[in-house]
Amino acid sequence: MLIRRERPADIDAIRAVTTAAFNRPGLDGEPVETGLLEELRADPGWLPGLSFVAQADTGEVVGHVVCTRGQVGPVPALGLGPLSVVPGHQRAGVGSALMHAVLGAADALDEPLVALLGEPAYYGRFGFRPAREEGVIAPDPAWGDYFQVRLLTAHTPRARGAFGYAEPFTRL
Numbered sequence: 198m199l200i201r202r203e204r205p206a207d208i209d210a211i212r213a214v215t216t217a218a219f220n221r222p223g224l225d226g227e228p229v230e231t232g233l234l235e236e237l238r239a240d241p242g243w244l245p246g247l248s249f250v251a252q253a254d255t256g257e258v259v260g261h262v263v264c265t266r267g268q269v270g271p272v273p274a275l276g277l278g279p280l281s282v283v284p285g286h287q288r289a290g291v292g293s294a295l296m297h298a299v300l301g302a303a304d305a306l307d308e309p310l311v312a313l314l315g316e317p318a319y320y321g322r323f324g325f326r327p328a329r330e331e332g333v334i335a336p337d338p339a340w341g342d343y344f345q346v347r348l349l350t351a352h353t354p355r356a357r358g359a360f361g362y363a364e365p366f367t368r369l
Contacts, residue, residue, distance in 0.1 A: 198291065200298040203248040203261070208238075210258035211250065211281075218281035230279040233365055234263070242266035242363030246306070247275070249298050251282070251291045259286040262295040264303055264311060269333050269346075270358030275303055276366065277313040296323050300347065307351040312360050317342050324348075332357035336367075 203211065212231060219228035237243055242265040251260030260282040267276035277299065282291045300323060303311055312328060313320060314335075325345035328335055335344035336359070344360075 198254065198259075198294065199252045200249055200294050201252060202246065203250050203263075207250055207258055211261045214250075214258055214261050214283050215279060215281040217283045218287075219279070229369060230281070233369065234279060236365035236368070237263065237265050237363055240265065240363050240365050242365075244275075247299055247302055249295055249302075251286075251295055253286070259283050260291040260295050262292075262299045264299055264308075265363040267312060267360060267362045269310065269312070269356045269360045272309055272353065272356040274356060274360065275308050275311045276360075276362040277311050278315070280315075293322075300324075300349075304349045304351075308349055309352045309356045310349055311347045312345065312362075314340055314344050317345060320345055320347075328360065334359045336360060336362065 215234050216227055216231045219230040244265060247264040249262050250258045253259045262280045264275040264277050267274050280292060280295060300311060312333065325347045327342040328344045328346045331346050331348060333346050
């Protein structure tokens with residue numbers, strides 16, 4: 198498996214990966230994450246250097262992750278997601294490899310923190326903690342411990358307050 202930056206030729210494959218990863222029985226139409234990803238790509242908050250794919254040895258794109266520009270209080274920060282892995286490759290380390298790649302890249306770019314909405318038991322292994330413990334307020338208080346942050350090397354104590362995702366997230 199190879200983790201690399203997204204290329205323009207990957208867009209259709211990423212769409213298929215995202216749709217397959219978030220498709221659920223009884224879902225009418227495509228998952229909301231598929232449309233969100235397209236809207237994020239067209240948003241000023243899109244950061245091409247933080248969009249990664251997992252490519253299988255066959256050359257097939259089997260996973261994708263992206264961070265987009267957000268902010269916490271007055272400080273620029275990152276919002277992570279969606280993270281997608283096709284069902285046939287889930288629980289095989291693809292998601293973990295994508296997470297390590299995007300977090301390493303974000304740290305190398307001197308970003309202060311990454312925020313996400315997700316399962317604490319899964320994301321805790323990557324150093325994510327409930328955001329409120331770090332003084333970061335979720336866009337929706339009902340998210341509780343599912344709204345998490347990972348502090349990076351460039352973190353500053355000024356990065357406290359309400360978190361705001363890239364604008365397409367606000368339409369979910």
